[in-house]
Amino acid sequence: EGDVICVFSQYGEVVNINLVRDKKTGKSKGFCFLCYEDQRSTILAVDNFNGIKIKGRTIRVDHVANYRPPKDSDDLDDVTKALHAKGCGVKTPPHTSSDSLSEDDDVPVKKQKGELCS
Numbered sequence: 411e412g413d414v415i416c417v418f419s420q421y422g423e424v425v426n427i428n429l430v431r432d433k434k435t436g437k438s439k440g441f442c443f444l445c446y447e448d449q450r451s452t453i454l455a456v457d458n459f460n461g462i463k464i465k466g467r468t469i470r471v472d473h474v475a476n477y478r479p480p481k482d483s484d485d486l487d488d489v490t491k492a493l494h495a496k497g498c499g500v501k502t503p504p505h506t507s508s509d510s511l512s513e514d515d516d517v518p519v520k521k522q523k524g525e526l527c528s
Contacts, residue, residue: 422454427444
């Protein structure tokens with residue numbers, strides 16, 4: 411976990427990590443979910459880390475639309491429980507019809523959460 415946090419913290423503050431492990435052996439399954447403090451950090455990490463090699467392994471980094479916390483989450487600390495309850499990443503306010511957009515304004519096509527999968 412520490413190595414993953416160290417590498418991914420180049421693009422922002424990591425607020426939560428879920429390194430998926432085998433229940434019997436305790437060894438990493440080779441992927442994790444990572445939550446940044448802000449959306450900008452998530453976008454930077456996806457753009458810059460996807461497809462690179464770390465320690466001889468090509469990694470895949472992408473956005474996760476619906477993050478589900480692990481089922482065996484009884485022994486989590488209060489901060490992690492709160493993150494699982496409210497989710498992580500920046501919450502964008504809904505677009506209202508009273509807002510007017512000019513043709514030059516960028517309209518987001520797809521909402522993305524702040525979780526990553528590597």
